[in-house]
Amino acid sequence: MKVENGVVLVTGAAGFVGSAVVERLVRQGVQVRALVHRVGVAPGVEAVPGDLARPVSLRGLCEGVTSVLHLGARVGGTLQECRAVNVEGTRALLVEAERAGVRRIVQLGTAAVYGDGVHRGVVEGELAEVPGSVTSVTRLAGERLVLAAGGTVLRPHLVYGRGDRWVVPALVELLARLPYWVDGGRARTSLTSVEALAGALAELAVGHRVVGGVLHAGHPEPVCARELVETVTRELGLPLPAGDIDLPGALALLGGAGEPDAVTRRRVGLLAVDHWYDSGRLWGQLEASPGPRFTEGFARCADWYRATAVT
Structure with a gap:
């Protein structure tokens, strides 16, 4: 890959995806400047203190920058808290980028903006955007600001790998509460390793080719729930589900005397509802590789999950 010279600004540089990208x-050999809020960054990276929730702290942040990788986001909290970071923080960052003459802006978005329906092999622009949480609502608003500024938005669905504190831990917790195959484990979902996602983001920031608009970012081959569960349980030494249950039965079991909460419903959806997205546009225009299929990709990072006591 031919690398363009210049400074890359990274927000969210200390996060799960951000640290892998940095x-x-x-x-x-790329010069990196990181917006630092609470956590430090790796040696050799220029750290600039600031907070997306405080636009005044971003003043001058983009001076001398050639590309912006906007990976920072507020996940969870009130509408006001999410809006302060995901919308107004993004808006302030774009103002600084425009003031400094930055022409390449890439944001890490999320496929959660499509909501919880059945999604099978959809391409960019095919689905309506119907976010179901304040996090997704405000992240979508921020994405639209980036797109209006001529930027690029990557939308992964589920990301796994070293540093993952949500996807596999949530699956392990769910299996402990629901030790059954849901609808035979046939549902398929889009996953990508953090290494593959980092490679795509890095190339979009410094590669010779500029790719704009919304891009789905998953492995080209979706993973069925049975393969997902069999791989995770084998690598982490956990028992396989026994027996089968349908989706309504699973929700009733988890809800107890009432209805399961929205988080639980989404986690069960991982095992029971198709959520996979065509990522051909992204990988067809980059030199970066989507990496191996999930079974092999997870085996490469299973030691990290075991060491962090996910089980």
């Missing part, structure tokens, strides 16, 4: 850029 590591990739530094390894490629």
Whole structure:
């Protein structure tokens, strides 16, 4: 990959995806500037203190920058808290980028903006955007600001790998509460490793080719729930589900005397509802690789999950 010279600004640089992207850029010899809020960044990275929730702290942040990787987001909290970071923080960042003459802006979005329906092999622009949480509502609003500014938005569905504190831990917790196959484990879902996602983001920031608009970011081959569960339980030494249950039965079991909460419903959806997205546009235009299928990809990072006591 031909690398363009210049400074890359990264927000969310200390996060799960952000730290993998920064590591990739530094390894490629790219000069990285990181917006730092609470947590430090790796050696060799220029750290600039600031907070997306405080626009005044972003003043001058983009001076000398050639590309912006906007990976920071507020996940969870009130509408006001999410809006302060995901919308107004993004707006302030774009103002600074425009003031400094930055022409390449790439944001990490989320496929959660499509809501909880059945999604099978959909391409960009095919689905209505119907976010179901304050996080997704405000992230979508921020995405639209980036797109209006001529930027690029990557929308992964589920991301796994070293540093994952949500996808696999949530699956393990769910299996402990619901030790059954849901509808035979036939549902398919889009996953991507954090290494593959970091490679795509890094190339979009410094590669020769500029790709705009919304891009789905998953492995080209969706993973069925049975393969997902069999792989995770085998690598982490957990028992396989026994027996089968349908989706209404699973929700009733988890809800007890009432209805399961929205988080639980979404987690069960991981095992029972198709959520997979065509990512051909992304990988067809990049040199970056989507990496191996999930079974092999997870085996490469299973030691990290075991060491962090996910089980």
